[in-house]
Amino acid sequence: EPGTFDWSPFIQHVCKIEGRGEPWQEKERRLRGRLRRILPIDVHRPDPLGSPLCPPADALLSAFCLEAVSPDRATFARALGHVGSLLRPGGHAVLLGALGESFYLAGAARLPVVPLAEDDVRGALAGAGFVLRRFCSYAMPPALRTGVDDVDGVFFAHAQKPMEA
Structure with missing residues (x-):
């Protein structure tokens, strides 16, 4: 449009x-x-879409979102659990995110980010009941530091919701 x-x-x-x-x-x-x-989503609600997703999703992708809307690590972990509830058993989650970032600039606005370490992400995935399939992280090279944030690196995680017993 x-x-x-x-x-x-x-x-x-x-x-x-x-x-x-x-x-x-x-x-x-x-x-x-x-x-x-x-769909509008509020990752801080136990039912992020306001009602259950029927049928549940096969996969979800979050790219630089959950850490940007969470004021602390505990809230990040809860938000991850909330969005994980949208997946079917056996469904996949793909997460891309920032490591060590405390802010980013959007125009004149300086927006806070919860600074995550690799262990924070791994712990949040485990706490949300995911099985981690792959985790990679990369240090941010100096040439890519543009001043719009203070990110140390990025992570990629592929996790899977277990099949119901």
């Missing part, structure tokens, strides 16, 4: 990386055709 966020530069970049020669407009059309709905 007019005035909404323009994703075309990102879609163009993905097409370039994939190297299949696919026109970015075609990929954008297919993606828009697959989008079913956008």
Whole structure:
């Protein structure tokens, strides 16, 4: 719709990386055709969508979100458990996030972030009942430090909700 966020530069970049020669407009059309709905979510509520998700999701992705909306580690862990409730047994969670970040700038606003360590993320996943399948972290190279935050690194975690007994 007019005035909404323009994703075309990102879609163009993905097409370039994939190297299949696919026109970015075609990929954008297919993606828009697959989008079913956008739901408001409050990760601090035990039922983040306001009612159970039926059917539960096969997978969820959180990219630099939970640590940005959580004032402390305990709240981050609870939020992770809340969003995990949206998954079916055996469902997958993919998390990308910041390590050691305490703020980021959005224009003139300085927004707080809970500074997480690897052990905080691993502990929160275990506490939420997930089985950790893969965890990677990377130090932020000096060349990528732009001054919009104080991030030390990033993490990638793939975790799975256990099958019910």
